[in-house]
Amino acid sequence: xxxxxxxxxxxxxxxxxxxxxxxxxxxxxxxxxxxxxxxxxxxxxxxxxxxxxxxxxxxxxxxxxxxxxxxxxxxxxxxxxxxxxxxxxxxxxxxxxxxxxxxxxxxxxxxxxxxxxxxxxxxxxxxxxxxxxxxxxxxxxxxxxxxxxxxxxxxxxxxxxxxxxxxxxxxxxxxxxxxxxxxxxxxxxxxxxxxxxxxxxxxxxxxxxxxxxxxxxxxxxxxxxxxxxxxxxxxxxxxxxxxxxxxxxxxxxxxxxxxxxxxxxxxxxxxxxxxxxxxxxxxxxxxxxxxxxxxxxxxxxxxxxxxxxxxxxxxxxxxxxxxxxxxxxxxxxxxxxxxxxxxxxxxxxxxxxxxxxxxxxxxxxxxxxxxxxxxxxxxxxxxxxxxxxxxxxxxxxxxxxxxxxxxxxxxxxxxxxxxxxxxxxxxxxxxxxxxxxxxxxxxxxxxxxxxxxxxxxxxxxxxxxxxxxxxxxxxxxxxxxxxxxxxxxxxxxxxxxxxxxxxxxxxxxxxxxxxxxxxxxxxxxxxxxxxxxxxxxxxxxxxxxxxxxxxxxxxxxxxxxxxxxxxxxxxxxxxxxxxxxxxxxxxxxxxxxxxxxxxxxxxxxxxxxx
Numbered sequence: 001x002x003x004x005x006x007x008x009x010x011x012x013x014x015x016x017x018x019x020x021x022x023x024x025x026x027x028x029x030x031x032x033x034x035x036x037x038x039x040x041x042x043x044x045x046x047x048x049x050x051x052x053x054x055x056x057x058x059x060x061x062x063x064x065x066x067x068x069x070x071x072x073x074x075x076x077x078x079x080x081x082x083x084x085x086x087x088x089x090x091x092x093x094x095x096x097x098x099x100x101x102x103x104x105x106x107x108x109x110x111x112x113x114x115x116x117x118x119x120x121x122x123x124x125x126x127x128x129x130x131x132x133x134x135x136x137x138x139x140x141x142x143x144x145x146x147x148x149x150x151x152x153x154x155x156x157x158x159x160x161x162x163x164x165x166x167x168x169x170x171x172x173x174x175x176x177x178x179x180x181x182x183x184x185x186x187x188x189x190x191x192x193x194x195x196x197x198x199x200x201x202x203x204x205x206x207x208x209x210x211x212x213x214x215x216x217x218x219x220x221x222x223x224x225x226x227x228x229x230x231x232x233x234x235x236x237x238x239x240x241x242x243x244x245x246x247x248x249x250x251x252x253x254x255x256x257x258x259x260x261x262x263x264x265x266x267x268x269x270x271x272x273x274x275x276x277x278x279x280x281x282x283x284x285x286x287x288x289x290x291x292x293x294x295x296x297x298x299x300x301x302x303x304x305x306x307x308x309x310x311x312x313x314x315x316x317x318x319x320x321x322x323x324x325x326x327x328x329x330x331x332x333x334x335x336x337x338x339x340x341x342x343x344x345x346x347x348x349x350x351x352x353x354x355x356x357x358x359x360x361x362x363x364x365x366x367x368x369x370x371x372x373x374x375x376x377x378x379x380x381x382x383x384x385x386x387x388x389x390x391x392x393x394x395x396x397x398x399x400x401x402x403x404x405x406x407x408x409x410x411x412x413x414x415x416x417x418x419x420x421x422x423x424x425x426x427x428x429x430x431x432x433x434x435x436x437x438x439x440x441x442x443x444x445x446x447x448x449x450x451x452x453x454x455x456x457x458x459x460x461x462x463x464x465x466x467x468x469x470x471x472x473x474x475x476x477x478x479x480x481x482x483x484x485x486x487x488x489x490x491x492x493x494x495x496x497x498x499x500x501x502x503x504x505x506x507x508x509x510x511x512x513x514x515x516x517x518x519x520x521x522x523x524x525x526x527x528x529x530x531x532x533x534x535x536x537x538x539x540x541x542x543x544x545x546x547x548x549x550x551x552x553x554x555x556x557x558x559x560x561x562x563x564x565x566x567x568x569x570x571x572x573x574x575x576x577x578x579x580x581x582x583x584x585x586x587x588x589x590x591x592x593x594x595x596x597x598x599x600x601x602x603x604x605x606x607x608x609x610x
Contacts (some may be wrong), residue, residue: 002231004224004256004594007217010469012090013054013194015048016217016255024258027231030078031262031277040262040276043078051078054171055086061536062141064093064116066187068469069196071110073125074096075238076144077162077263079167081251083119084241088213090115091187094195095208096582098241103128103575104534109198114436117141119167123160125517143167170476190214196438197390199243202320203545208438209244209390219393219432220252222413224439226398227281227360228385229257236279238264243584244394245364250283271353278355285365286372288584291371294498296350298522314378314536321480322379325404353357360401364394367469369492370406377404385409387469389456390445396456397467419453419463425473427453428462461487475589483561493554499523499547502574504592505564514603515595517547518573538569566603568596 005023008015020029028042039301043051045410064070069332072094074080093114098104106129120126123144129136142164185495188194194213198206229235235254239246244467254261258283264273302305320327320566331339351358361376364386374385382401387409388394396418399410412418416430433454436444445457459470472486478484487505494503494517502518502586510555519538528535531542538547544567551564574580580592595599 001259004221004228006256007214007221010056010217010256011190012088012186012192012213012524013252014085014188014214015213017049017052017058017085018186020255021045023449024057024231025049025281026545027258028260029255029258031080031234032077033263033265033273034161039298042260048078049083052089054084055082056089057172058170059086059090059092059117062117062521063199064090064092067093067193068117069095069113071095071097071115073099073106073242074119074121075099076239076241076246076265078116079145080241088194089186091192093193096195096197096240096247096318098242098576100240101583102325102577103132104134105206107134108131109208110139112139112198112206113208114195117588119143119145120416121145123164126164128326130237136383141165143170146332147252152513160183170429187215188215193435197242197247198392205279205508206459207440207443210435210438211244211393211432212435215393215432215434216252217411219395219417220248220256222415222432223395223398224256225247225402225414226386226410227253227362229259229281231260233259233280233359234262234532235259235261235275235281235283236273237261238273239283239285239365240266241585243365245285245388246283248394249364251361252277274353274355278357278478280359281362282354282358282360283362283364285585286363286368287366287568289363289368289372289376290495292353294520295376296375297498309342309346312338313346314375316342316349317378318374319464325402327405335405343380350379351381356379362386364388366586367409367492369495371496373406378567387458387467389458391434391454392428392430392456393434395432396426396428405466408468408469411465412467418467420460420462422454423473424459424461424569426456426469426472428456429453476507477505477513479507479513479561480509480511485561490515490558490564493558494551494564497550497554499527499550502587504587504589506589506593508593510604512562512563512566514562514600514601515551516568516592518570519547521557521571524571537572538571544569568599568603 005016005019010019016402019518025046026044029045029048030043031040034041058330070092072083084094095109095115118139126142144160144164145167161274190213192208192213194216195211196208198208198210235250237250241247241251262277300310311466316331319328319331320339323330358381360382362384368385373383384399384401386395386398388396395413397410397412416428419427421427429452433452436448457473461470461475471486476484476486485507490505491503494500498520500517501520504516505513507513524538525535527546531546533540533542547569555563576583578586580595582588
C-alpha cells in the first residue's frame, strides 16, 4: 500500500493536491454521473489539476488580496473541489454555505465573513437573498454555476441580472491560462487561515470557525491512523461538503491516500448509487443509519419467521464481534455454523444494499444509538464511530475496526490531549484546534483558554483512555423543582420506537418534562386505522392515550423524573428549511420550544390532557 501524503509533506491543502497530482496524475481521483449520457465518468488527478487551474485563473483576474474571503454554495462535486483548491492556492479563505440553510443565514454568513466573491449553484439563490431586504455590501463578485460536471440543473442562457455572471463565461479555455496549479507557487503557508466554517447555530447566530491549513491537515492525517485510505478505495460523497465532517474525512483524507471519491446524485438516489458505485468507505450521520435500521425492521415486521431470523443473525453476529474484541467467549460450533448460514440468508442481503464491499462504514456528526450500532455490527457491517466538532477540524476521537466498545466514541487522535473540566465537560488540546471565532474574541475566550484548551460543550467520561459522551452541557434541562435532567437518554430511548421519527424534550423552568414528537407516518397510519380515528389529527384523546403506552414502554427503564406524561404530536417532519433543524440535521431545541410555545403552554395548563 502506497504511503499517505503527510501533513508535513503537504504543508498546505493545495500543496496536498499538488503532491497527489505529481504522484498519481493519470489515475482516477473523482467520479461523477454524466446526466445527459446517463453514465458514470472518472476524472483523473491531472484533469482535476487543469480544472483547478481554470478556476484559479478566473479568480486571479478579480484582483482579490490574500486573506480575502470567498463563499461557495454548490452541490458536492469536482467543481466544489476545484473552487476550494484554487481559492486557497491564491491565499483566499473559503467560506462554505449550506444549500439547505435559510437565505437569512446566508446573508449573515456573507456579511459576517465579509466575502468578496460568492459562487452560487443557481441565480435563484441570489434572488432569495435579495428578497430578505438586507444588503451584502462587501460582495463584489457573484458567480452563477452552469454546466457543472454531474449537475442535475439544465443550462439556462437567459440574461442574468447584474452583478451575476455565468461561470462558463469566466473560466478560460486556452492552454496557456489553464496549464494547471502545479506551474505556480502556492501563495499560502501552513499557519494561514484556510477556511471559515460557520457552526450550525443551534442556540444563536452561526459563528465562523477559523481553521488553518495545518490544523485540517493534522486532523486528516490523524484520521488515516484509524482508517488508512488507499488508491484502491472508493468513497461515496453525499453529506454536504460545507460540513467539516465530510470535508475533512470525505475530501482531504482521500487525497492523502490517493483514493477515488464518487459524488452521489442525490439523497433520493443514494440507494441506487451505493449499488452502482460499491464504495469501500462510506461516511454517514447517525440519522441515515437509523433510517436503514428502521427500514429493515419494517420489512420483517409482517413475517414472524423473517423477524426471528433477523434477530438470530444480529445476536450471533454480535456475540462473534464481542469474541473478536476479546470481551466474550467464542460462539460454539453450533453457533458458528448457524452464523454462516444466517450470514448468507440474511446479513449478506443487507450488506449488498451498501454495495457489498464496505471495509469501513463511518458514523459521525452525532451519537449513534447503541441498538443501531449493535444492528449494523451484528449484520457484519464494519463500523467505525467518531466524535468531534467543527472547532477541532473536526475529529477528536475515533474507534477502530479492531478496538470498539459499545457506547464509546473511541480514543483520542495521536498527539492530542484530553481532560475533563469541573462538572465533566470534555476539553481537547491539539494542533487541529481552531485559532478562534471570526471577529468574535468574546465568544473565542469563552471556549478557548490561553493554554490552548478547547471546551467542547459535551459531557463525557474517560475510562481506559476511551471516551464516552454523556450529552451536551447546554442541553441539561433544569426543572422548576431544581432537578437537572439530561434529555439525551430519553430521546434515544423514544427513537428506538418506529412510531417516533423526531423527538424534542422540553423542561426548562417547568415542573416536569414535556415532548414534541414527530410521528413516523407508516406506524402512525397503522395505529390510526386500528383506532378508527382520523390520521390527520394525532392529538385527539384516543390517539394520545395509545401513544402514551408507547412512551411508557420506551422509558420503562428510566427513573421517574425522566418519564414523559405531557406531549404534543406532529406529522410534518422538521427540516432545515423550516428553521427547526440545522443544516447538519440536528434539532434546534430552543427554536422548537418557541415555535410550539402555545401548544406546550396548553400542556401545562390545569387539567391539560396528557
